[in-house]
Amino acid sequence: MAQEVAAPRGFEEAVPPRISAPRRALQMALRHPLGAFGLLVIAVLLFAGIFAELVAPYDPKEPNRITKAFAELSAPVDAETTTFTVKDGADLGFGQTVGIGSEEIIVLLIAGNTITVQRGAEHTEATPHDAGAALGSSTVDTLSGPSAKHPFGTDRLGRDVLSRTIFGARISLMIGLVAMLFGVIVGSFLGVLSGYAGGFVDSAIQRSVDALLAFPPVVLLLAIITVIGDEDSAVRIFLAHNTPIPQGTFLGVPDFLNIFVISLAIGIAVVASVARVVRGAVLSIKENVYIEAARAMGATDSRIMWRHIFPNVAALIVILASITLPLAILAEAAVSFLGVGVQPPVPSWGADMTANRESALAGTWWPVFFPGLALSLVVLGFNMLGDAFRDISDPRLRGALGSGGGRSL
């Protein structure tokens, strides 16, 4: 058994007080309340998007029906009776088909509170009914306002807006993530290569970047999407036949290939700006003595690029990713809104807003309002989280590299 040795006094005091991980997280959250708020918003929407099937109260593509009651029987009827007396407030028309319980009847004649009907229409059996039974019919519940049953209301096709917004989160986040990953990975690769290699490679890459950056971002994105989004575009055919990207539903995303192509287009649109920024950083890192030392030790070019230079631009790349992600999400919504992105009936915030534009002008604001609110919240969340992240990782960048500082879509 080893004997305990008391540490000298001086050392004992030098040990900083221990803070547990959750406590540290809480401190961090208190210091950056906006960042914590952003994280919370993203966590909620991410959860909703991933577990959409469990969270959403209705099927996002199924029109909801409601039974509208027109009248109530004031006296019981048996299976043979064809004359009904109803209570006041009958709202029936001639020739109308209504249901009583599981039976359907057709209204033939209306005289005051007495109606003559044809029993057992539409393959249903004529059965006796009690007094008070409702005569009703089931209709698609279009454009009904927010209520307890449909908290966000229903859209022009009677679909539940809340469910569509929840499923829209999945599409939106998926596209944003894939586009950001593609843009940042390809852009960083080109940037490191261009900055390190110099000479002809650098010129070739930089002139292409110049040409791409000369387009206003939305215009470039629209052009790319028109070209590669076409039903028989070469890119799409190539992806369908030569890669394992599924054409049907994948990870709960319907029409996955289509969604992937849109992400790719958005990704291509951000490659140039990422490559430009990363190249700039590489140019200054390249001049460091440790790079020279690595070369003197006989390290290959690819080793220097990926083992010595890349780790030094990694922080910058993460920051670029944090700026790109909300932009990619906004870009998806914008192109879907313009009708060239995600196509209905796939639930997409942008496409849903556009689909319900006309009815919004007639006063039904909810099918436009809620998807847009979700979109604004998720972008706001990412912007706030990104700001906090930049504050924490490098105080010198405070405010300077914010989303406002970069090229935005």
Add this chain to the structure above:
Amino acid sequence: MRNYILRRLLILIPIMLGVSFLTFGMFRMIPGDAAVLRCQLGCTPEVLEDLRHEMGLDRPWYRQYGDWVWDIVRHGDLGQSLTESRLPVTTELDRRLPVTLELVTMTLFMALLLGIPPGVISAIRPGTPLDWLARVGSVLWLSIPGFWLGILVIAFGVNWFGWTPPQFGSGYVPFRDDPWVNMQQFFFPALVLALAIAAAIMRLTRSSLLEVLRNDYIRTAWAKGLRERTVVMRHALKNALIPVLTIVGLQVGNLIGGAVIIESVFNLNGIGKYVLEAIIRRDFFVVQSVVLLFAVAYVMANLVVDLLYGWLDPRIRYG
């Protein structure tokens, strides 16, 4: 100075060639050429061949590209629409350019107005509720998509105030004809488009002014006993605005892209709406020319910004 402008204009040539080549190449990648799109009912291979010949699509691609660029350079001819009307692009642009120009100018003006003063206030009073308000506001405006805000403005205008932007009834009314109606047409689209840009300007004004205020010459100005107004406005702001100007130049790209979206939301018949409609009906001759035009405008705007640096900061000299 003249040499500098000349050199910058010369650099534009390869960039423009790259841009035009990219645009041209991109739209050639779409399967099924323009003739197939034109040729719909009763299309036989002969008719298709005739159409191709008529539209000049039977020439080799480098001839097509060359002729396109040459027509633009020589005659300023941007080609014509694929639709039955065969409307020349330049004719449409003549009609639509004033709309887009007015929208963009007004937006830029509003963005500066909404961006710089809050940025200055937030920088000279850091940590106060005003600073906090300005910063939260800027993150909000950056995150709220303009097209959503646009629809809400129209929808709530109609339903709550019984007011629709007049362009939904009548077409574009030039400022000279009726300033009041014209302002009604442009106020909200410009405001919606300006918010995100104002937020970017505000953030940069704030951080840039904070940086400048730490300089020695500002301390000297304070030590001389100058009023705060003089220190901030005369000594600090002018220097702080240089990076802000760069952002304004870069934002011209967003402005053009935003115009494409906002014009379609607010039913303004500008160039943005024109190009969007052309993209949707796959009128590629129109798209390639207008996209090229946008790129030129964007690059030129950034050139103007670079030249303005010299005016703002006499230390910057162009050799």
